[in-house]
Amino acid sequence: MAPARRPKKSQYTLDRGMPGAFEGETVSRRRFMTGTVHGAGMLMTAGMVIPAVGFALGPVFKNVTLGWQTVGTPDMFPEDNYLPVVITIAPGIGEAGKSTVYVRKRNPKVDTQPASASNQWVAITSRCSHLGCSVLWVQAAEHFICPCHGSVFDVEGVRTAGPAPRPLDRFYTRLHDGFVQVGPRYSVNTELRAFSPRDPGEPLDGIGQYAYPSRPTVRKLPGHV
Ligand code: FES
Known part of the structure; x- marks a missing residue:
């Protein structure tokens, strides 16, 4: 086989x-x-x-911490009008890191935020709380006006019209060696209660303060969420 x-x-x-x-x-x-x-x-x-x-x-x-910045002498700032000053909000990048802040002396007739050592001068940011455009203080209208989407804020920076979700942010102020200084930025809700800084577009009324917490690296204000 x-x-x-x-x-x-x-x-x-x-x-x-x-x-x-x-x-x-x-x-x-x-x-x-x-x-x-x-x-x-x-x-x-x-x-x-x-x-x-x-x-x-x-x-x-990125953790940015800014110190106090001198913006002028006390007699420069009236009670009934804002004076624009320029401060640095992002060091190391030249002009791009500067921003306008509107400053006036606290006026008990119009200011509803309880008086304290840190708000004897009212310093309000020019950055709109909607999307961050630059707002303008219009003295004749006694309002801040944002040209981008039409938000309007009263003399305390509280929104009266438009899509902005919260009032304009503020800065702590103090008198130091005879000069007015602007310090850390903080955000406020409609009652002007202080919160740690928020980004544009983030509401702070009601549940907004919990839904939009401040960024982890933004300096937290002591005692504020
Ligand atoms: S950025 Fe100011 S209203 Fe939109």
């Missing part, structure tokens, strides 16, 4: 059935090329995404 003939093995067929691989290979060339292309694609994607995420999230984790 003739012995059974062994089947002829094709040069391009793997014993264990891996298509496209030479005998003895554990990874086919096709799979190797596919993996290489996918890996290169992931590297290129990471090279584009990681810097973009870093630019977007970096400021959130």
